[in-house]
Amino acid sequence: MKGKIGLLFALILVLTLGLVSVSAADRPITLLNVSYDPTRELYQDYNAAFVKYWKAKTGQTVTIQQSHGGSGSQARAVIDGLEADVVTLALAYDIDAIVEKAKLIPAQWQKRLPDNSAPYTSTIVFLVRKGNPKNIKDWDDLVKPGITVITPNPKTSGGARWNYLAAWGYALKKNGNNQQKAQEFVTKLFKNVPVLDSGARGSTNTFVQRGIGDVLLAWENEAFLALNELGKDKFEIIVPSISILAEPPVTIVDKVVDKRGTRKLAEEYLKYLYSREGQEIVARNYYRPRLKSVAEKYETQFPKVKLFTIDEVFGGWQKAQTIHFNDGGIFDKIYQAK
Amino acid sequence: MRKTQSILPGFGPALGYTLTYISLVLLIPLAMVFLKTLTMSWETFWRTVTDPRVLASYRLSFLASFLGASINGIFGLLLAWVLVRYRFPGQRIIDALLDLPFAMPTAVAGIALTTLYSANGWFGRYLENVGIKVAYTPLGVVVALTFIGLPFVVRTIQPVLQDLDKEYEEAAASLGASRWQTFSRVIFPALVPSWLTGFALAFARALGEYGSVVFISGNMPMRTEITPLLIRTKLEQFDYTGATAIALVMMIISFILLLIINLLQNWNRRRMASH
Numbered sequence: 001m002k003g004k005i006g007l008l009f010a011l012i013l014v015l016t017l018g019l020v021s022v023s024a025a026d027r028p029i030t031l032l033n034v035s036y037d038p039t040r041e042l043y044q045d046y047n048a049a050f051v052k053y054w055k056a057k058t059g060q061t062v063t064i065q066q067s068h069g070g071s072g073s074q075a076r077a078v079i080d081g082l083e084a085d086v087v088t089l090a091l092a093y094d095i096d097a098i099v100e101k102a103k104l105i106p107a108q109w110q111k112r113l114p115d116n117s118a119p120y121t122s123t124i125v126f127l128v129r130k131g132n133p134k135n136i137k138d139w140d141d142l143v144k145p146g147i148t149v150i151t152p153n154p155k156t157s158g159g160a161r162w163n164y165l166a167a168w169g170y171a172l173k174k175n176g177n178n179q180q181k182a183q184e185f186v187t188k189l190f191k192n193v194p195v196l197d198s199g200a201r202g203s204t205n206t207f208v209q210r211g212i213g214d215v216l217l218a219w220e221n222e223a224f225l226a227l228n229e230l231g232k233d234k235f236e237i238i239v240p241s242i243s244i245l246a247e248p249p250v251t252i253v254d255k256v257v258d259k260r261g262t263r264k265l266a267e268e269y270l271k272y273l274y275s276r277e278g279q280e281i282v283a284r285n286y287y288r289p290r291l292k293s294v295a296e297k298y299e300t301q302f303p304k305v306k307l308f309t310i311d312e313v314f315g316g317w318q319k320a321q322t323i324h325f326n327d328g329g330i331f332d333k334i335y336q337a338k
Numbered sequence: 339m340r341k342t343q344s345i346l347p348g349f350g351p352a353l354g355y356t357l358t359y360i361s362l363v364l365l366i367p368l369a370m371v372f373l374k375t376l377t378m379s380w381e382t383f384w385r386t387v388t389d390p391r392v393l394a395s396y397r398l399s400f401l402a403s404f405l406g407a408s409i410n411g412i413f414g415l416l417l418a419w420v421l422v423r424y425r426f427p428g429q430r431i432i433d434a435l436l437d438l439p440f441a442m443p444t445a446v447a448g449i450a451l452t453t454l455y456s457a458n459g460w461f462g463r464y465l466e467n468v469g470i471k472v473a474y475t476p477l478g479v480v481v482a483l484t485f486i487g488l489p490f491v492v493r494t495i496q497p498v499l500q501d502l503d504k505e506y507e508e509a510a511a512s513l514g515a516s517r518w519q520t521f522s523r524v525i526f527p528a529l530v531p532s533w534l535t536g537f538a539l540a541f542a543r544a545l546g547e548y549g550s551v552v553f554i555s556g557n558m559p560m561r562t563e564i565t566p567l568l569i570r571t572k573l574e575q576f577d578y579t580g581a582t583a584i585a586l587v588m589m590i591i592s593f594i595l596l597l598i599i600n601l602l603q604n605w606n607r608r609r610m611a612s613h
Binding site for chain 2: 153196210325
């Protein structure tokens with residue numbers, strides 16, 4: 001009996017080791033890109049194009065693996081040891097966390113690539129029901145009594161933090177940089193929010209499937225996707241007079257690429273995003289391209305809107321996070337004052 | 339220490355394997371929570387776990403879990419009774435269906451329940467008419483927790499009920515007991531230990547539930563945030579220690595509650611034995 005159990009344990013051990021070694025045994029060149037949720041379609045297209053480009057350039061066949069999830073949880077996975085060659089996340093704050101907690105990336109990472117290491121941008125727009133029955137035109141309409149606004153919880157969703165900051169920035173500009181007025185505006189706005197989903201896709205679901213709310217605050221690219229998939233006859237996009245420039249940053253993870261010997265490939269993978277072809281793919285997936293020529297080509301797709309950056313108005317992500325979203329920050333006060 | 343030989347052989351290796359297994363699977367992960375929390379100062383720990391928002395979430399989590407488990411306690415008992423004592427067409431299918439809440443990804447359950455109970459859903463639109471809001475209220479949390487805890491009470495009572503000899507009931511009846519007396523004095527006492535176990539399992543499962551609840555609760559601060567959501571919130575700020583601190587408090591309270599239920603069972607067993 002004892003022998004049998006011992007045998008069983010040995011078997012389990014062997015099987016476990018077997019599983020581990022199989023994945024290590026056959027190893028073509030692979031690259032793991034750890035990204036956030038709404039880039040799924042973008043990187044599917046981009047990876048296919050890059051694999052072709054790399055093959056033509058070097059003759060090597062690469063396999064690119066993609067991982068998607070909430071931006072914060074993806075950053076945590078990398079901190080906890082997920083071997084990402086590159087990270088392409090929703091906010092610089094999440095990459096800063098990898099720098100700070102795991103020291104896998106040098107502190108000056110954002111200076112390594114052009115445009116704050118953000119090869120594409122997006123902004124926050126409004127999705128309303130067809131015909132715009134509540135006549136929502138701009139941020140001011142969101143705080144009117146009787147309007148319900150759908151946005152995810154800024155404490156758990158990166159996208160929601162952009163929404164919140166866009167509203168705050170608008171109120172600042174309108175009231176001559178009066179922080180107190182801005183806080184009142186945002187507080188009023190969140191009084192009109194009946195549900196705080198934990199993520200952006202959850203909010204889209206609430207607005208689209210449950211039919212709750214008059215307006216959904218969303219990434220421009222998500223709004224376009226929703227429109228295409230759910231029908232242009234049901235919703236329309238309203239672009240406010242002013243909004244925030246969302247810059248989803250990308251970087252290689254130095255410690256990982258050096259260990260795996262994929263630095264050259266990883267660097268090229270990110271640089272190619274800035275190329276004409278990369279920018280075309282970006283624009284086709286409803287992200288705003290950086291390259292002038294491509295931007296002009298897709299001019300009609302992206303309505304002109306005055307954009308402010310987080311650095312201009314909030315002094316960067318670290319500061320915005322501490323003041324607004326960390327525990328005890330302004331967002332908590334909005335709810336705990338009640 | 340004097341070595342006493344147990345009558346059953348194999349005590350040494352069996353205990354060895356058990357301890358190794360428990361350590362690997364249970365104790366070491368739990369110890370990590372402890373160790374991570376220990377890196378905090380006492381003041382930060384206290385401030386974190388007594389924050390008004392966190393307190394509100396304990397209240398909701400424990401109360402909703404308790405209510406969910408209680409509802410399952412009542413209806414689970416009824417269900418088990420019907421499944422064991424009666425024969426009807428479709429019985430096997432219903433029996434098999436009962437385990438689905440175990441197998442279903444919780445997010446799917448959450449989305450399905452929200453669809454049903456939100457203002458334009460099948461149930462929601464009628465409930466809304468009579469002024470009852472379910473989705474995005476604490477009541478919604480109770481609904482989700484009732485759903486995921488359903489199998490526990492049924493599955494723990496079923497086998498006991500099956501083994502319960504009909505003779506006891508017949509004896510009770512022949513001694514002049516009414517139906518209610520037979521149930522409350524003869525059948526129910528025999529079921530109490532497994533019933534309590536089922537309740538405790540459903541309660542414990544509900545406390546840790548995250549996936550289904552976040553869809554139906556609406557996650558409004560101070561009103562419908564469950565404790566596991568706040569743990570996620572902390573993690574989203576890369577505040578690992580804050581997250582483990584809340585987890586630790588939750589673990590300790592849960593452990594105490596489960597211990598009480600266990601003691602209650604023991605006490606009940608001894609009382610029954612002395613009868």
